[in-house]
Amino acid sequence: MEVPSFFELQRDARRRSAILLGGSFLILAVVANLLVIPAHLRTTNCRPDPFSGGQTCDTALGFNPLATLASVTVVALYMVVAYLLSGRAALALAGARPADGPEYAQLRNIVEEMSIASGTPLPKIYVVDDPSPNAFATGRKPEKAAVTVTTGLLRQLSRRELTGVVAHELAHIRNRDIAVTTIAVLTAGTIAVLADIALRMAFVASRTAGRGARNKNSGGIAVVLIALAAALYLFALPAALLLRAALSRQRESLADVSAVQYTRDPSGIRSALEKLEVDGTSPTRVSTATAHMWIDEPRPAGRPQRRILSGMFDTHPPMGERIAILRRMEGLDPEGRGPNDLPPPPAPIPGTIPTP
Numbered sequence: 001m002e003v004p005s006f007f008e009l010q011r012d013a014r015r016r017s018a019i020l021l022g023g024s025f026l027i028l029a030v031v032a033n034l035l036v037i038p039a040h041l042r043t044t045n046c047r048p049d050p051f052s053g054g055q056t057c058d059t060a061l062g063f064n065p066l067a068t069l070a071s072v073t074v075v076a077l078y079m080v081v082a083y084l085l086s087g088r089a090a091l092a093l094a095g096a097r098p099a100d101g102p103e104y105a106q107l108r109n110i111v112e113e114m115s116i117a118s119g120t121p122l123p124k125i126y127v128v129d130d131p132s133p134n135a136f137a138t139g140r141k142p143e144k145a146a147v148t149v150t151t152g153l154l155r156q157l158s159r160r161e162l163t164g165v166v167a168h169e170l171a172h173i174r175n176r177d178i179a180v181t182t183i184a185v186l187t188a189g190t191i192a193v194l195a196d197i198a199l200r201m202a203f204v205a206s207r208t209a210g211r212g213a214r215n216k217n218s219g220g221i222a223v224v225l226i227a228l229a230a231a232l233y234l235f236a237l238p239a240a241l242l243l244r245a246a247l248s249r250q251r252e253s254l255a256d257v258s259a260v261q262y263t264r265d266p267s268g269i270r271s272a273l274e275k276l277e278v279d280g281t282s283p284t285r286v287s288t289a290t291a292h293m294w295i296d297e298p299r300p301a302g303r304p305q306r307r308i309l310s311g312m313f314d315t316h317p318p319m320g321e322r323i324a325i326l327r328r329m330e331g332l333d334p335e336g337r338g339p340n341d342l343p344p345p346p347a348p349i350p351g352t353i354p355t356p
Contacts, residue, residue: 023243028075028187031194031236078193079186086182087138087146090290094136094283096126096148106159110166111147117262118170123147132281133157136293137169138178145173150283157272158341164259164269168295171258177251181292184247188240189289195232202226241313248292248315256322260329270326271340277319291315 099107108125115122123137123145133153139145147169149162157165172178202225256273260266273296282298291298292315316322324334 027236027240027243028190031191031232075190075194078190079183083140083179083182083186086186087140087144087178090136090138090293091126091146091148093285093287093290094128094148095130095285096128096146099125099127099149104154107149107154107162107166110159110163111170114163114167114170114262118167118174118258120145120170120174123170123173127151127154128283128285130283130285131155132283133276133279134283134294134296134298135165135169136290136295137172138293139173140179140182141176142173145178147173152281154344155346156275156279156343158344160265160268161272161275161341163263164265164267164272165295167259167262168255168269171255171262172251175251175254175258177255178293181244181248181251184244185289185292188237188244191232191237191240195229195237198225198232199229202229244292245313245315249317252295252316253322253325256326257329260326266326266329270323270330271338273319273323273326274337274340277323 104125104127107127111125112122120142123139123142124147126146126148128148128150130150131152132150133156135147135149135153137145137147147166149165153165154162206226256269259269263269276296282296283294286294286298296319297314297316323337327334327336
């Protein structure tokens, strides 16, 4: 079996990502237009109602350009504001702090080396105090990027393995994966918000229906809104989540092979991923909004590794598949494991003489 080069893998991942992101935007556009359907309904053919003494009117579908413009504007503003604040929010949610101390000198050196190798501006460097080994990158563009690692990662990985992880995160920055996946996450979140708005509007319309002749058409509007909310929850939202997960998986695979390109050594990132696979723990401060950013998808305690639908909603490829690709690039058995580097020696306690 011929092993594809990382350039071929990169081209394939970029092509798939473009298709998936386009599909996410298409779903959001359809949802935004569906949500304003009730605003396009108007009463026509009004006639006297001999039973109520008022009028009975038919409901017809027209076109309200103001409602369409308002909905598109609100959705666009929501996406822009959330996108601009996403980087700071991710660092705050993770509890990250700057890696300024002398104990992080090696980390800073590695980030500088990989920044030069990848051709990206030097990002800011942060650390999360957490025993679980993991890392992520943030930033809408390379000039505003940051790399964050946990203290558990620094304790378990050798310098070569840590270089592979840092190269993976800088690949996310270089390939603008953060911006792409953030847009996909916001798209799915926006659809969820719109579905909730439609459901609440349906509840209000159903409460006002039948309170007078003027509100008799509210019953029809309520039915339309309930059907719309059900369609969003049952079809649009799952489709957006599937596209988001598939897009994120493509970008993770792209970052793995890009790390090999920068380091010219598939064994570093491969050995690091094998250690993460065995560890199986997750950082304590993780939210669903930032889970896709970590190099190893965080999984809450008690959650099975593969869920229904074979993990279709997972934001990362199975760790075994990622490792198998890298092992093939090394000429190793894809199903095997090792060799792995020893963890670095523990840092000496201040005021003591380190043991040789």
